[in-house]
Amino acid sequence: xxxxxxxxxxxxxxxxxxxxxxxxxxxxxxxxxxxxxxxxxxxxxxxxxxxxxxxxxxxxxxxxxxxxxxxxxxxxxxxxxxxxxxxxxxxxxxxxxxxxxxxxxxxxxxxxxxxxxxxxxxxxxxxxxxxxxxxxxxxxxxxxxxxxxxxxxxxxxxxxxxxxxxxxxxxxxxxxxxxxxxxxxxxxxxxxxxxxxxxxxxxxxxxxxxxxxxxxxxxxxxxxxxxxxxxxxxxxxxxxxxxxxxxxxxxxxxxxxxxxxxxxxxxxxxxxxxxxxxxxxxxxxxxxxxxxxxxxxxxxxxxxxxxxxxxxxxxxxxxxxxxxxxxxxxxxxxxxxxxxxxxxxxxxxxxxxxxxxxxxxxxxxxxxxxxxxxxxxxxxxxxxxxxxxxxxxxxxxxxxxxxxxxxxxxxxxxxxxxxxxxxxxxxxxxxxxxxxxxxxxxxxxxxxxxxxxxxxxxxxxxxxxxxxxxxxxxxxxxxxxxxxxxxxxxxxxxxxxxxxxxxxxxxxxxxxxxxxxxxxxxxxxxxxxxxxxxxxxxxxxxxxxxxxxxxxxxxxxxxxxxxxxxxxxxxxxxxxxxxxxxxxxxxxxxxxxxxxxxxxxxxxxxxxxxxxxxxxxxxxxxxxxxxxxxxxxxxxxxxxxxxxxxxxxxxxxxxxxxxxxxxxxxxxxxxxxxxxxxxxxxxxxxxxxxxxxxxxxxxxxxxxxxxxxxxxxxxxxxxxxxxxxxxxxxxxxxxxxxxxxxxxxxxxxxxxxxxxxx
Amino acid sequence: xxxxxxxxxxxxxxxxxxxxxxxxxxxxxxxxxxxxxxxxxxxxxxxxxxxxxxxxxxxxxxxxxxxxxxxxxxxxxxxxxxxxxxxxxxxxxxxxxxxxxxxxxxxxxxxxxxxxxxxxxxxxxxxxxxxxxxxxxxxxxxxxxxxxxxxxxxxxxxxx
Numbered sequence: 001x002x003x004x005x006x007x008x009x010x011x012x013x014x015x016x017x018x019x020x021x022x023x024x025x026x027x028x029x030x031x032x033x034x035x036x037x038x039x040x041x042x043x044x045x046x047x048x049x050x051x052x053x054x055x056x057x058x059x060x061x062x063x064x065x066x067x068x069x070x071x072x073x074x075x076x077x078x079x080x081x082x083x084x085x086x087x088x089x090x091x092x093x094x095x096x097x098x099x100x101x102x103x104x105x106x107x108x109x110x111x112x113x114x115x116x117x118x119x120x121x122x123x124x125x126x127x128x129x130x131x132x133x134x135x136x137x138x139x140x141x142x143x144x145x146x147x148x149x150x151x152x153x154x155x156x157x158x159x160x161x162x163x164x165x166x167x168x169x170x171x172x173x174x175x176x177x178x179x180x181x182x183x184x185x186x187x188x189x190x191x192x193x194x195x196x197x198x199x200x201x202x203x204x205x206x207x208x209x210x211x212x213x214x215x216x217x218x219x220x221x222x223x224x225x226x227x228x229x230x231x232x233x234x235x236x237x238x239x240x241x242x243x244x245x246x247x248x249x250x251x252x253x254x255x256x257x258x259x260x261x262x263x264x265x266x267x268x269x270x271x272x273x274x275x276x277x278x279x280x281x282x283x284x285x286x287x288x289x290x291x292x293x294x295x296x297x298x299x300x301x302x303x304x305x306x307x308x309x310x311x312x313x314x315x316x317x318x319x320x321x322x323x324x325x326x327x328x329x330x331x332x333x334x335x336x337x338x339x340x341x342x343x344x345x346x347x348x349x350x351x352x353x354x355x356x357x358x359x360x361x362x363x364x365x366x367x368x369x370x371x372x373x374x375x376x377x378x379x380x381x382x383x384x385x386x387x388x389x390x391x392x393x394x395x396x397x398x399x400x401x402x403x404x405x406x407x408x409x410x411x412x413x414x415x416x417x418x419x420x421x422x423x424x425x426x427x428x429x430x431x432x433x434x435x436x437x438x439x440x441x442x443x444x445x446x447x448x449x450x451x452x453x454x455x456x457x458x459x460x461x462x463x464x465x466x467x468x469x470x471x472x473x474x475x476x477x478x479x480x481x482x483x484x485x486x487x488x489x490x491x492x493x494x495x496x497x498x499x500x501x502x503x504x505x506x507x508x509x510x511x512x513x514x515x516x517x518x519x520x521x522x523x524x525x526x527x528x529x530x531x532x533x534x535x536x537x538x539x540x541x542x543x544x545x546x547x548x549x550x551x552x553x554x555x556x557x558x559x560x561x562x563x564x565x566x567x568x569x570x571x572x573x574x575x576x577x578x579x580x581x582x583x584x585x586x587x588x589x590x591x592x593x594x595x596x597x598x599x600x601x602x603x604x605x606x607x608x609x610x611x612x613x614x615x616x617x618x619x620x621x622x623x624x625x626x627x628x629x630x631x632x633x634x635x636x637x638x639x640x641x642x643x644x645x646x647x648x649x650x651x652x653x654x655x656x657x658x659x660x661x662x663x664x665x666x667x668x669x670x671x672x673x674x675x676x677x678x679x680x681x682x683x684x685x686x687x688x689x690x691x692x693x694x695x696x697x698x699x700x701x702x703x704x705x706x707x708x709x710x711x712x713x714x715x716x717x718x719x720x721x722x723x724x725x726x727x728x729x730x731x732x733x734x735x736x737x738x739x740x741x742x743x744x745x746x747x748x749x750x751x752x753x754x755x756x757x758x
Numbered sequence: 759x760x761x762x763x764x765x766x767x768x769x770x771x772x773x774x775x776x777x778x779x780x781x782x783x784x785x786x787x788x789x790x791x792x793x794x795x796x797x798x799x800x801x802x803x804x805x806x807x808x809x810x811x812x813x814x815x816x817x818x819x820x821x822x823x824x825x826x827x828x829x830x831x832x833x834x835x836x837x838x839x840x841x842x843x844x845x846x847x848x849x850x851x852x853x854x855x856x857x858x859x860x861x862x863x864x865x866x867x868x869x870x871x872x873x874x875x876x877x878x879x880x881x882x883x884x885x886x887x888x889x890x891x892x893x894x895x896x897x898x899x900x901x902x903x904x905x906x907x908x909x910x911x912x913x914x915x916x917x918x
Contacts, residue, residue, distance in 0.1 A: 011853055018861030019849040021796015021836035025862060028795040061760070117779070189800045189808055189862040189896045240798075240862030241896050273801040486860025486897055649856050649898060656899035680805035680894070687891040688900040718899075 026193030045673025105278030162338025190240020212247020236513025242485025281354030325360025450728025458713025459531030474583030481521010502565030527713025540600025625747030654718020770838030807893030
């Protein structure tokens with residue numbers, strides 16, 4: 001085998017061009033004679049479109065064309081990529097608003113002009129007359145009319161098992177909570193962008209600026225525009241952050257493609273930040289009414305959760321993914337004998353929602369862990385003990401939960417939750433720290449410690465294909481339909497390829513996100529790349545190694561079993577005789593018109609389930625209502641760490657985003673549905689001042705039995721439990737169990753909580 | 759607004775003769791008119807700092823400056839940091855400390871940190887943190903950026 005790249009924190013292959021300013025992000029792509037698209041967006045939250053007057057704009061110099069819905073009637077609404085629950089279809093979004101506008105920011109018209117500045121000038125001259133309709137702004141309010149014979153509650157997601165009602169009847173006690181998570185989102189530093197061009201010579205439509213799921217988007221664009229998928233190609237360049245929201249198919253992507261076809265000129269669209277905060281997917285907003293039936297010792301007998309998911313104005317590509325995951329992942333690491341969840345998908349007159357890093361889990365972990373803390377308070381045991389009494393034991397693995405999500409049955413593949421809890425408590429010196437904080441509280445400080453546990457999911461299938469070729473020069477090219485959103489997937493796949501094949505990882509080139517290079521690709525979401533694409537890479541590399549050894553054995557007049565490949569060199573295991581470079585094998589094969597190339601295909605219908613916990617220590621400022629994080633610890637079992645440095649990077653970055661959602665970030669609206677947070681002065685993302693050093697305990701106690709390397713995903717562990725841990729720590733700081741019921745815990749909300757105490 | 763003035767922007771020692779409207783931002787001029795796309799635009803209202811460049815020795819938000827205001831001044835962008843194939847200590851430190859993930863905010867952080875450390879090589883850790891808190895990153899959680907800048911600061915001080 002190779003030098004052992006798996007498990008080492010080798011530097012990233014991605015870094016150099018990014019550090020030199022030679023990245024190719026969407027806005028960096030331009031083509032001669034391109035038109036610039038600017039979107040005219042609704043300034044009303046809900047209303048009938050009475051007229052759109054674009055005459056003045058159309059007459060401006062440099063304006064090529066202006067489209068409204070009338071110009072794109074043949075383009076169907078954008079379909080669901082995931083979780084296409086029946087009943088959601090009438091709620092899909094069309095690329096331009098037709099008859100009604102349903103949120104501030106909805107595309108109403110598009111301008112095509114010779115420069116971005118001219119397009120923006122023209123957009124300001126378009127007058128959209130709207131007759132206002134009543135707005136729905138809360139998912140908890142009674143469903144209203146969405147359209148004739150359609151209400152704003154298209155679907156209720158129902159999941160469960162066991163006899164919940166019987167459990168509540170015989171329970172020793174019942175704990176009941178109402179908890180809310182605020183509306184916020186991924187907000188990558190690069191805004192969205194798309195550049196389309198039509199190559200008439202090859203009858204090929206091309207789109208640059210693709211991300212996350214280029215193959216699915218290629219197929220959809222082809223369908224929406226009535227073309228064969230083979231006549232559309234998408235190209236992913238550098239992607240400035242994903243986090244769930246970026247790379248989904250949005251109206252603007254379809255519009256640039258339609259325009260490039262119609263005008264036979266390249267069309268470029270780059271979103272500005274205000275548009276991004278108005279128009280790219282929001283996420284997270286839910287209210288849960290949850291009850292637990294418990295026995296005398298605080299053991300859970302049943303959980304019953306009724307929750308309201310604020311979907312915003314339309315159901316976009318994610319379908320019912322977020323509420324589905326919230327309902328399915330809520331039980332977490334605990335034994336819940338009977339369970340019932342009802343997730344009400346509710347449309348509101350706000351920006352449509354989609355996924356955001358740890359979708360459904362940031363929310364349900366907050367809710368579940370608040371519930372555990374409330375149970376502890378009810379039976380008067382501490383918050384660690386209540387968890388110990390309810391955790392699923394390692395002997396119960398694999399653990400069939402009795403629920404399904406995203407088309408898979410949930411079976412926790414491996415895990416030792418109690419062991420990780422012990423390690424984390426030791427890592428933070430839990431009892432000692434608690435004693436110190438108690439002393440500080442006695443001296444008047446408001447300091448507290450809180451913990452939250454979770455089960456993650458990763459490695460969503462159904463399949464991935466990888467093709468690896470060795471060139472006569474010795475260069476190794478791995479082609480995958482997966483995508484890079486900046487997470488470091490090139491390095492990780494190169495490490496897996498290098499170890500399996502027996503080469504240096506730095507010689508491995510990863511090609512991703514190019515639909516003309518490989519016929520299928522799952523893409524980058526759901527912490528799936530290391531698991532799915534990683535295993536496909538391992539399979540391809542193993543097949544390639546076998547082929548190389550077979551050919552080399554013929555050339556070296558020995559048997560494959562007598563040979564080894566290390567650092568790209570094929571030698572006899574007994575170190576006698578000549579050796580050859582792996583590229584020489586490819587060269588020898590090329591003389592017979594053969595290539596040293598192999599494919600790996602990995603198909604799997606179950607996800608893998610990493611797990612972890614967060615511990616927060618913080619101080620509340622009674623004057624300002626501010627929160628300062630003093631210590632933050634994440635313990636996480638990854639199964640098998642391919643590159644610990646990158647995993648820790650994922651975790652710390654996730655914690656920062658989680659802290660944003662727990663304390664600072666929220667898309668607020670006034671009573672008319674006017675968004676109040678449309679710039680970075682009002683939408684507060686954490687800076688270097690707010691993010692503490694994060695202590696990380698990364699363990700490999702429970703490798704996945706479902707793939708040979710034992711891989712699990714790393715993308716979402718950092719974000720998952722931040723809201724829950726921060727809430728618990730604030731409760732502790734204020735010595736008010738159950739005080740935090742709503743995220744984010746803004747200074748205003750925290751001051752209101754403190755006033756309640758007096 | 760469409761009347762253009764002819765100006766020369768000096769970017770990384772090279773002159774670019776361009777014609778710009780008075781309202782054209784320096785960021786757009788650097789990227790679109792001079793073809794230096796390493797400077798990124800993240801918010802266009804001066805908060806995120808992705809577009810930070812060094813103008814006459816001082817880090818500035820190029821989205822908040824008009825191109826005409828930078829005429830005749832010495833502009834440095836991320837493309838000018840490395841000497842040929844040899845990375846600047848700040849670039850190397852970002853690589854060694856995993857100070858970047860998607861890399862979109864990275865040019866802004868590099869120019870901010872280099873600009874400040876060239877002016878104030880002995881800046882305290884606390885003040886340095888305050889400076890770094892003026893740019894936004896969404897991937898890293900900042901800790902590795904801080905580590906990288908501190909490591910590069912030590913190296914830059916040693917090289918004096």
